[in-house]
Amino acid sequence: MKTVIVHDSRYGNGARVADAFRDVWEEAGDEVVVAHVSQYDPARLVGDAPDLVVVGAAVRMFSVSRASKRWMSRAARELRVRGTRVPHATTFLTHGLDLDRIVAKGDRLRRRMCTCCVATSVYPDWLSAKVTGTQGPLADGTLDRARRFAGAVREWALSDDTPGAASAVPTRRM
Numbered sequence: 001m002k003t004v005i006v007h008d009s010r011y012g013n014g015a016r017v018a019d020a021f022r023d024v025w026e027e028a029g030d031e032v033v034v035a036h037v038s039q040y041d042p043a044r045l046v047g048d049a050p051d052l053v054v055v056g057a058a059v060r061m062f063s064v065s066r067a068s069k070r071w072m073s074r075a076a077r078e079l080r081v082r083g084t085r086v087p088h089a090t091t092f093l094t095h096g097l098d099l100d101r102i103v104a105k106g107d108r109l110r111r112r113m114c115t116c117c118v119a120t121s122v123y124p125d126w127l128s129a130k131v132t133g134t135q136g137p138l139a140d141g142t143l144d145r146a147r148r149f150a151g152a153v154r155e156w157a158l159s160d161d162t163p164g165a166a167s168a169v170p171t172r173r174m
């Protein structure tokens, strides 16, 4: 599979989650691009044609970072004018507050991925990555959860039979 991961990490925590995803997927033989949202023009999605796109965001000032949401909207626009979509997508969120205080924001970010039309099919869950203090580090065990999440997302993408999503993924050899 080919995957693009964008994040808007300020202190490196979201970038570390993205790198943990990349390690898992590269180990499985995938091609993975990791970039800050400011460094990956959404128009590139058309030429790069990934099978999976991952958008990471952070909660700042009680809101999900605008740069990531803007990137999703621009990506949707670029893809729409070319009449295409990325087959699969997922999201993750870094945050300082406890999960129960930000779960609605994570759900909304995931739903935004569903409604913005970047992807044909969106993974049914998202990854919460809590940081300790404003600048991190990530809470204990977060990178292990990130690796497990990455494995589950890959399995899902490979077996997803949503019309229009399955065809872009190479058939697995039995």
Ligand SMILES: Cc1cc2nc3c(=O)[nH]c(=O)nc-3n(C[C@H](O)[C@H](O)[C@H](O)COP(=O)(O)O)c2cc1C
Pocket (backbone or CB within 6 Å): 008, 009, 010, 011, 012, 013, 014, 015, 058, 059, 060, 061, 062, 063, 094, 095, 096, 097, 098, 102, 131, 133, 134, 135, 136
């Ligand atoms: C100005 C500022 C405001 C923040 N506000 C919140 C907040 O409202 N809720 C929260 O859970 N975390 C908040 N945080 C913590 C960020 O979520 C945390 O810095 C970020 O997720 C770390 O990831 P990064 O290193 O990838 O940027 C805030 C951080 C900053 C710098």
